[in-house]
Amino acid sequence: xxxxxxxxxxxxxxxxxxxxxxxxxxxxxxxxxxxxxxxxxxxxxxxxxxxxxxxxxxxxxxxxxxxxxxxxxxxxxxxxxxxxxxxxxxxxxxxxxxxxxxxxxxxxxxxxxxxxxxxxxxxxxxxxxxxxxxxxxxxxxxxxxxxxxxxxxxxxxxxxxxxxxxxxxxxxxxxxxxxxxxxxxxxxxxxxxxxxxxxxxxxxxxxxxxxxxxxxxxxxxxxxxxxxxxxxxxxxxxxxxxxxxxxxxxxxxxxxxxxxxxxxxxxxxxxxxxxxxxxxxxxxxxxxxxxxxxxxxxxxxxxxxxxxxxxxxxxxxxxxx
Amino acid sequence: xxxxxxxxxxxxxxxxxxxxxxxxxxxxxxxxxxxxxxxxxxxxxxxxxxxxxxxxxxxxxxxxxxxxxxxxxxxxxxxxxxxxxxxxxxxxxxxxxxxxxxxxxxxxxxxxxxxxxxxxxxxxxxxxxxxxxxxxxxxxxxxxxxxxxxxxxxxxxxxxxxxxxxxxxxxxxxxxxxxxxxxxxxxxxxxxxxxxxxxxxxxxxxxxxxxxxxxxxxxxxxxxxxxxxxxxxxxxxxxxxxxxxxxxxxxxxxxxxxxxxxxxxxxxxxxxxxxxxxxxxxxxxxxxxxxxxxxxxxxxxxxxxxxxxxxxxxxxxxxxx
Numbered sequence: 355x356x357x358x359x360x361x362x363x364x365x366x367x368x369x370x371x372x373x374x375x376x377x378x379x380x381x382x383x384x385x386x387x388x389x390x391x392x393x394x395x396x397x398x399x400x401x402x403x404x405x406x407x408x409x410x411x412x413x414x415x416x417x418x419x420x421x422x423x424x425x426x427x428x429x430x431x432x433x434x435x436x437x438x439x440x441x442x443x444x445x446x447x448x449x450x451x452x453x454x455x456x457x458x459x460x461x462x463x464x465x466x467x468x469x470x471x472x473x474x475x476x477x478x479x480x481x482x483x484x485x486x487x488x489x490x491x492x493x494x495x496x497x498x499x500x501x502x503x504x505x506x507x508x509x510x511x512x513x514x515x516x517x518x519x520x521x522x523x524x525x526x527x528x529x530x531x532x533x534x535x536x537x538x539x540x541x542x543x544x545x546x547x548x549x550x551x552x553x554x555x556x557x558x559x560x561x562x563x564x565x566x567x568x569x570x571x572x573x574x575x576x577x578x579x580x581x582x583x584x585x586x587x588x589x590x591x592x593x594x595x596x597x598x599x600x601x602x603x604x605x606x607x608x609x610x611x612x613x614x615x616x617x618x619x620x621x622x623x624x625x626x627x628x629x630x631x632x633x634x635x636x637x638x639x640x641x642x643x644x645x646x647x648x649x650x651x652x653x654x655x656x657x658x659x660x661x662x663x664x665x666x667x668x669x670x671x672x673x674x675x
Numbered sequence: 676x677x678x679x680x681x682x683x684x685x686x687x688x689x690x691x692x693x694x695x696x697x698x699x700x701x702x703x704x705x706x707x708x709x710x711x712x713x714x715x716x717x718x719x720x721x722x723x724x725x726x727x728x729x730x731x732x733x734x735x736x737x738x739x740x741x742x743x744x745x746x747x748x749x750x751x752x753x754x755x756x757x758x759x760x761x762x763x764x765x766x767x768x769x770x771x772x773x774x775x776x777x778x779x780x781x782x783x784x785x786x787x788x789x790x791x792x793x794x795x796x797x798x799x800x801x802x803x804x805x806x807x808x809x810x811x812x813x814x815x816x817x818x819x820x821x822x823x824x825x826x827x828x829x830x831x832x833x834x835x836x837x838x839x840x841x842x843x844x845x846x847x848x849x850x851x852x853x854x855x856x857x858x859x860x861x862x863x864x865x866x867x868x869x870x871x872x873x874x875x876x877x878x879x880x881x882x883x884x885x886x887x888x889x890x891x892x893x894x895x896x897x898x899x900x901x902x903x904x905x906x907x908x909x910x911x912x913x914x915x916x917x918x919x920x921x922x923x924x925x926x927x928x929x930x931x932x933x934x935x936x937x938x939x940x941x942x943x944x945x946x947x948x949x950x951x952x953x954x955x956x957x958x959x960x961x962x963x964x965x966x967x968x969x970x971x972x973x974x975x976x977x978x979x980x981x982x983x984x985x986x987x988x989x990x991x992x993x994x995x996x
Binding site: 355357359360361362363364366367368369370371372378379381382428441442443444496498500501502505506507508509517519521523525526527528530531533534535538546547549550553572573574575576578579616617618619622623624625626639641644646647648649650651652653654655656657658659660661662663665666669 | 676678680681682683684685687688689690691692693699700702703749762763764765817819821822823826827828829830838840842844846847848849851852854855856859867868870871874893894895896897899900937938939940943944945946947960962965967968969970971972973974975976977978979980981982983984986987990
């Protein structure tokens with residue numbers, strides 16, 4: 355089952371994906387852990403363990419980046435991408451799309467931020483190229499690109515990788531941002547983030563910048579040590595970045611993740627941008643996963659952050675270990 | 676610092692609470708664990724370890740329920756409950772309110788669902804009485820009642836307890852539900868949940884019912900084995916429940932949590948209801964925390980659920996171990 359379902363009365367969607375078909379007893383709580391036993395399917399030599407390769411980047415005859423379909427996809431291209439309502443309360447459709455994996459380095463123990471800036475820029479180029487291909491599929495409304503690093507950030511494989519889920523809904527969180535941007539733009543004839551950037555650049559939440567990007571800790575960060583890397587130039591989509599901009603983005607991502615490595619922080623990294631024809635202001639979000647949300651956060655949607663963004667920025671601005 | 680902050684451009688709020696005042700290095704990742712060493716502040720005999728008691732329920736001369744302020748409150752009554760905007764993008768206010776704890780049993784190792792039905796009903800009565808008191812404070816917009824059980828559900832103390840956070844915002848998740856109910860009501864002259872109940876009562880997601888409550892797994896559940904216990908009678912607030920209804924609620928909560936105990940599942944339990952004058956349809960949500968959300972969930976707001984609500988209902992309907 356790969357099904358998209360909508361809440362009875364409000365606009366919240368879930369992908370019900372029971373493909374791994376566990377029985378209830380398989381959920382009996384065990385301390386989760388990173389899989390260490392057995393050969394790593396992402397290491398060179400074990401390429402046959404993954405679904406067929408979609409593309410790769412080679413350096414001196416060996417692959418350094420490799421993309422293939424996820425072995426346990428959250429979405430598939432079975433059926434139609436259309437959604438339908440049965441009666442008043444039961445809206446659903448196929449969870450339609452593609453779910454891919456990019457292995458970021460051939461070396462099992464190399465961490466993403468240890469890659470040279472040029473290699474990280476190459477990774478971005480490779481990732482955004484896959485993004486563009488996936489947007490060409492019929493029925494795709496959004497291509498979500500994200501990285502889970504560490505157990506508490508939702509991964510079970512240690513070998514560094516990124517996932518891409520292209521599917522048939524514009525996600526709520528992106529839609530909310532796009533709507534707020536459009537509404538601000540209508541009133542003020544400019545992008546709100548372009549203005550926020552000018553303010554944060556001078557303030558206590560600034561971390562670092564270069565020609566193309568500015569890194570800061572957002573004013574109302576919901577995660578401890580959350581950081582955003584915003585393009586200084588207004589762009590709606592990552593696929594419009596020039597080569598020097600990719601290098602600048604890589605430099606700041608490397609810098610921030612290197613600082614987080616001091617905390618041994620599990621983290622997610624993801625990409626905010628608009629699908630074709632919509633307004634956004636591209637930024638990369640880095641969100642460490644240091645605290646577990648409880649009943650208050652899940653009931654209310656109001657998050658408690660125990661590190662102020664100003665403290666977090668101070669930490670990021672420091673150098674070294 | 677106890678500050679409520681709003682996102683730059685959309686309506687998402689965070690409580691920035693740095694009272695525990697850690698330094699960044701204190702966040703260096705260690706496997707979190709339930710605190711086991713030292714005396715338990717929630718056990719009888721250690722009452723002096725908690726902030727002053729607000730109220731208690733006694734049975735045969737000993738307390739069985741005990742309420743006091745949280746030692747590390749997320750909100751306080753310092754300053755004013757008003758919110759203000761500085762410039763266009765920086766909206767904030769005091770995270771104003773009260774944060775209390777209810778210890779649910781004097782016995783350190785007793786789990787909530789092991790309490791007799793009458794004791795659970797007594798707990799609800801005690802909890803909803805605290806709720807009513809807290810709504811009387813000036814500036815309080817919502818009283819959130821929730822329980823975190825187990826590490827992955829956000830608790831660090833094993834002794835069973837509930838928290839109450841009364842604060843100066845109507846939370847987004849509750850507001851969204853209230854709005855959807857009002858909008859449906861305007862069109863159809865009835866509560867949508869009253870209608871959903873009639874459908875779910877006959878369907879594959881029904882778990883159990885008694886005179887006053889119906890338990891089922893919601894159609895678009897976002898958590899594995901999520902369950903809702905809905906009042907059959909339309910009520911906006913838990914404080915309107917009669918004594919027999921409290922017993923009926925207790926019976927179903929005990930039944931569902933006993934099944935979850937088979938999975939040793941960490942879980943949150945929380946209460947959906949309206950503040951005075953607003954429309955809701957009361958229900959208790961029980962959400963096991965078996966899977967960690969990753970970058971996809973946090974970026975998009977679309978959750979992947981690996982157990983279908985129909986499978987989950989089947990599990991809950993079974994008896995015993």
